[in-house]
Amino acid sequence: MIALSDIETTLAAFPRVALGHWPTPLEPTDRLRAERGGPRIWLKRDDCSGLAFGGDKTRKLEFLLGEALTEGATGVMTFGALQSNHCRQTAAASARVGLPCHLILTTQVERDDAHYVGSGNRLLDDVLGATVHVVADNDAALVRCGELLDADPGLAVIGPGGSSPVGTLGYVAAGIELAAQLRDAAVDPAAVVVASSTGGTAAGLLVGLEMGGAPAPVRAVAVYADAATTRATIEYLAAETASLVSAPAPNLARLTVDDSMLGAGYGIETDASHAAVDVLARTEGVLLDPVYTAKAFAFLLASSEIDTDDDVVFVHTGGQTGLFAYADAFASTS
Numbered sequence: 001m002i003a004l005s006d007i008e009t010t011l012a013a014f015p016r017v018a019l020g021h022w023p024t025p026l027e028p029t030d031r032l033r034a035e036r037g038g039p040r041i042w043l044k045r046d047d048c049s050g051l052a053f054g055g056d057k058t059r060k061l062e063f064l065l066g067e068a069l070t071e072g073a074t075g076v077m078t079f080g081a082l083q084s085n086h087c088r089q090t091a092a093a094s095a096r097v098g099l100p101c102h103l104i105l106t107t108q109v110e111r112d113d114a115h116y117v118g119s120g121n122r123l124l125d126d127v128l129g130a131t132v133h134v135v136a137d138n139d140a141a142l143v144r145c146g147e148l149l150d151a152d153p154g155l156a157v158i159g160p161g162g163s164s165p166v167g168t169l170g171y172v173a174a175g176i177e178l179a180a181q182l183r184d185a186a187v188d189p190a191a192v193v194v195a196s197s198t199g200g201t202a203a204g205l206l207v208g209l210e211m212g213g214a215p216a217p218v219r220a221v222a223v224y225a226d227a228a229t230t231r232a233t234i235e236y237l238a239a240e241t242a243s244l245v246s247a248p249a250p251n252l253a254r255l256t257v258d259d260s261m262l263g264a265g266y267g268i269e270t271d272a273s274h275a276a277v278d279v280l281a282r283t284e285g286v287l288l289d290p291v292y293t294a295k296a297f298a299f300l301l302a303s304s305e306i307d308t309d310d311d312v313v314f315v316h317t318g319g320q321t322g323l324f325a326y327a328d329a330f331a332s333t334s
C-alpha cells in the first residue's frame, strides 16, 4: 500500500475539474440476500456520481476535461453508440466547463424503435446542448471526426468510453476511494465485479485498489467484445495508467474477464440481464441499466465461484437512463 499523502500528491499532479459528488456510497443489499441467498453484495454507487444522472464516466471526465482545458481546447468531440452513456456524460461535463461538445453517434446497435432513437441518453444529449452527428458505423465516425477537426483543429478528441490512460486515472481514484471504504467497513471482498467495454473502469480499479491497499480480485464482465479482446484492452490500460502514476504494474493474476453474459452482443438484452434488472429493482429499489450493469449483475447472480459467506462488491457504473430507450423491452414485465 502506498501512503495516502503520496497517492494524493501523485493524482494532484494531473489537471482535473470537479464534476462529481465523492465519495459515492458503498451500500449493502440485505433484502436481496434475504430473498435470494448468495454472498453479501455491496453496491459501490457510482451511478450516484452526481452529473446529469451520474455514472462511471464522471470520474474519467474530471481528468479528461482537466487535460483539455489545460491544453486550451476550443471544444470537445467524442464517440459512442446512439444510446451512449459516455456521450451523455461528456455533453454534461462539457456544458459544466463551458466548452461546445460534438458527439458522433453510430447506429451500430440494431434497434430503431422510437424509444431507442429518441429517448434515454439520445434525448438528454439534445437537452444538454451537444451537437449530435449520427453515422452508420465506426469507419463513418472516423471520417466525420476528420472533417470536424479540419474545421476546428482545437477540438479535444476523447476516445470511446474515455478510456485513455488519463481517463483511466478517474478509476484509479475510485479504487483508492473504495479501498478506504472497505477498510472502514471492515470488509475484505472476495471479488469486485464490474461491467467492461472500453476497459478503463476495470483497469483503473485494478490499479487503484492495489495502490489503496485492498488488492481484491477484479472480475470484469465483458458486454461489448469477447473476453480475450476485453482482457487485452484492460491489461494495456492498467499497465499504461500504472506507469502514468509511477505505481508498480498491477498483479494481472487478480483480473478475470468473463463474456458468458454477452448474449447476442452489445446493446442486446438477454433473459438473464432482464431478470437482474427486475430483481434488484424489486428488492432494493435500485435500478440497473439494460446494456452494462444488467449483464454484469446477472453474472454475479449466476456465479457459483463466489461463496455464500463471502462479501463481494458490485460497482454500479450507472446508465439507467438507457432504461427509457429500452422501454419496448421493459414496459411489459409484471
Ligand SMILES: Cc1ncc(COP(=O)(O)O)c(C=O)c1O
Pocket: 055, 056, 084, 085, 086, 161, 163, 195, 196, 197, 198, 199, 200, 201, 202, 289, 292, 293, 317, 318, 319
Ligand atoms: C453504465 C456503464 N457501465 C460500464 C461501462 C464500461 O466502462 P468501460 O468502458 O470503462 O469498460 C460503461 C461504458 O460506457 C457504461 O456506460
